[in-house]
Structures are given as structure tokens and as C-alpha cells.
Amino acid sequence: MNQRATLAAHMHVEGFDQFHKDSFDKRKVRAAFRKVGRLVASRAQLNLSLAGGAGNYPRKISGVLRDSIKMRVSRSGFMVKVMPDKIAGMDEYYPAFLHYGVKQGGRVKGTGGQRRKKGERAALVNARKAGGWRIAPRDNYIADALEDESARVRSVLSAGFAAALR
Numbered sequence: 001m002n003q004r005a006t007l008a009a010h011m012h013v014e015g016f017d018q019f020h021k022d023s024f025d026k027r028k029v030r031a032a033f034r035k036v037g038r039l040v041a042s043r044a045q046l047n048l049s050l051a052g053g054a055g056n057y058p059r060k061i062s063g064v065l066r067d068s069i070k071m072r073v074s075r076s077g078f079m080v081k082v083m084p085d086k087i088a089g090m091d092e093y094y095p096a097f098l099h100y101g102v103k104q105g106g107r108v109k110g111t112g113g114q115r116r117k118k119g120e121r122a123a124l125v126n127a128r129k130a131g132g133w134r135i136a137p138r139d140n141y142i143a144d145a146l147e148d149e150s151a152r153v154r155s156v157l158s159a160g161f162a163a164a165l166r
Contacts, residue, residue, distance in 0.1 A: 009143030032160020037071030043145035101137035
């Protein structure tokens with residue numbers, strides 16, 4: 001896994017770039033993106049359920065994280081976002097802690113307006129960087145779900161865009 005966690009999971013469907021958005025029937029485009037969103041969200045839920053902590057995914061204890069995975073189609077209808085959402089069973093939005101991880105040691109804070117000695121803040125930051133992980137970053141199960149379902153996603157979106165052309 002990379003040292004730096006990213007959320008750069010996206011897909012571009014070729015062949016429809018030369019058309020303007022007004023050339024498409026938005027109802028059909030939104031329907032295609034809804035279908036793709038449900039497909040990726042269900043695959044991400046399946047990845048979490050079946051992994052059981054293997055593959056550097058979070059372990060399923062109560063199923064709250066799995067149930068929090070939702071999809072949302074943008075207003076324009078030309079994008080879908082699949083992400084874990086904060087639901088009633090969560091005290092904190094912990095999917096962010098799981099994805100990015102938590103370093104060992106306290107947060108480097110100010111001293112209430114008092115000046116520090118020269119280099120003291122840098123020493124605290126370096127000590128924190130040298131410490132290990134309290135919660136190690138986990139793999140992005142949603143990006144993996146998009147990668148697993150990429151062929152079906154491309155075919156559904158291509159068919160949806162073709163049917164939506166006016």
C-alpha cells in the first residue's frame with residue numbers, strides 16, 4: 001500500500017466527449033449512473049463482508065461501516081459518488097480514521113499564546129512522524145470495488161449514454 005492514502009478512484013468513459021451535456025436525455029443518464037452506483041456500492045459492501053479483516057480491509061464487527069456505504073448521483077446527473085456516510089449507529093465518522101490512519105502520539109498544538117523555544121515545534125512534529133501507527137491506514141475498498149466492476153460499469157454507462165443521445 002502507498003504511504004499516502006488517496007481517494008483518486010474515478011473512471012472515464014471514452015466516446016462521448018465530443019457531445020455537449022444538452023445532447024443527452026438527463027433522465028436516462030441519471031438512471032445509468034444510479035445503476036452503476038448501486039453496482040459499485042453493493043460490491044464494496046461485499047468486499048467488506050467477505051474480507052473479514054483480510055486484504056488490509058477493516059474487520060466487520062457490527063456491520064455499521066458496511067451499512068453506511070451509500071451512493072449519490074450529482075445534480076447534473078453526470079457523476080455518481082459512492083462513499084461511506086455517517087449514519088445513526090456511528091458516534092464519530094470513523095471511515096476517515098480507517099482510511100487515513102492515526103499516528104502514534106498527541107496532536108501538535110499551540111501553547112496558548114506563549115512562545116516556544118526555537119525548533120521546539122519541529123522537534124514535536126518529527127517525533128510524531130517517527131512514531132508508529134496507532135491505527136494503520138486500510139485499503140480503499142470502494143476503489144477496489146470500482147476496479148473489480150470496471151467492465152460492467154463501462155458497459156452500463158456506454159449503453160446508457162448511447163440510449164440517452166437525442
